[in-house]
Amino acid sequence: MTTDLEQFHEDLARHRRGLSERIVTLDGVDYAPGFGPYVHFQNRVDNMVSNMINPVVVCDVDLTVVDTLVPYLQWFKDHSGQNFPIHRGVGEYDWNPIFAEYGVDAHAFWKQTDLYDGLQPVPHCVEFLTNLVSKGATLIFASHCYQEHEKSKYEFLRRFFDHVPFEFASLKAKWLLRYDVLIDDNPAVIGLAAARNSGVHLMRTTTPNIGYDERAAGITRFSCWSDL
Numbered sequence: 722m723t724t725d726l727e728q729f730h731e732d733l734a735r736h737r738r739g740l741s742e743r744i745v746t747l748d749g750v751d752y753a754p755g756f757g758p759y760v761h762f763q764n765r766v767d768n769m770v771s772n773m774i775n776p777v778v779v780c781d782v783d784l785t786v787v788d789t790l791v792p793y794l795q796w797f798k799d800h801s802g803q804n805f806p807i808h809r810g811v812g813e814y815d816w817n818p819i820f821a822e823y824g825v826d827a828h829a830f831w832k833q834t835d836l837y838d839g840l841q842p843v844p845h846c847v848e849f850l851t852n853l854v855s856k857g858a859t860l861i862f863a864s865h866c867y868q869e870h871e872k873s874k875y876e877f878l879r880r881f882f883d884h885v886p887f888e889f890a891s892l893k894a895k896w897l898l899r900y901d902v903l904i905d906d907n908p909a910v911i912g913l914a915a916a917r918n919s920g921v922h923l924m925r926t927t928t929p930n931i932g933y934d935e936r937a938a939g940i941t942r943f944s945c946w947s948d949l
């Protein structure tokens with residue numbers, strides 16, 4: 722019997738195969754996007770949560786709220802003297818082995834204690850989440866942290882979301898949390914979560930390694946927060 726999770730991996734693999742040649746440039750960085758044409762979900766999330774009473778919204782941070790990809794690629798360039806071989810990153814969520822081949826310690830990037838100190842949230846994210854909280858949602862940021870950068874990440878959130886109450890959960894296994902809405906960029910996290918839990922699953926896809934057809938598992942995929 723095919724389980725939801727197996728189906729997810731099948732769908733993911735199938736989608737990736739069709740993505741390998743596609744490269745575009747966004748904000749000066751080469752991406753091989755898995756998101757295809759932009760899909761607009763005007764008012765869709767409002768409709769999804771309008772009949773929920775005080776929904777719990779669990780939101781990832783890296784590549785969902787903040788673009789840590791561009792600094793990550795810059796880190797690679799600064800330490801290897803060349804651009805990241807983006808074509809090799811397509812279809813792979815974990816780029817650490819590729820970094821290692823070029824003698825770059827990817828973990829050292831994530832171990833910077835001031836990693837988030839100069840970063841900004843991606844456009845329209847603060848407004849979107851603030852709007853949900855104003856309608857009664859409980860907001861929990863859930864993020865896989867290196868111990869070294871955890872404080873910097875939390876302070877980043879405090880800086881930009883201090884006007885709303887929120888919780889911060891430093892963990893990777895977000896699918897274990899109770900939530901009504903889960904927002905994440907990692908297809909493995911969203912896939913595991915959607916296979917186990919009901920609720921609204923929103924997947925932000927801006928990275929070159931993402932390829933997934935959200936219709937297969939009831940996952941809503943978006944690129945820009947203003948599309949939600």
Ligand SMILES: [Mg+2]
Nearest residue numbers: 781783784906
């Ligand atoms: Mg993430």
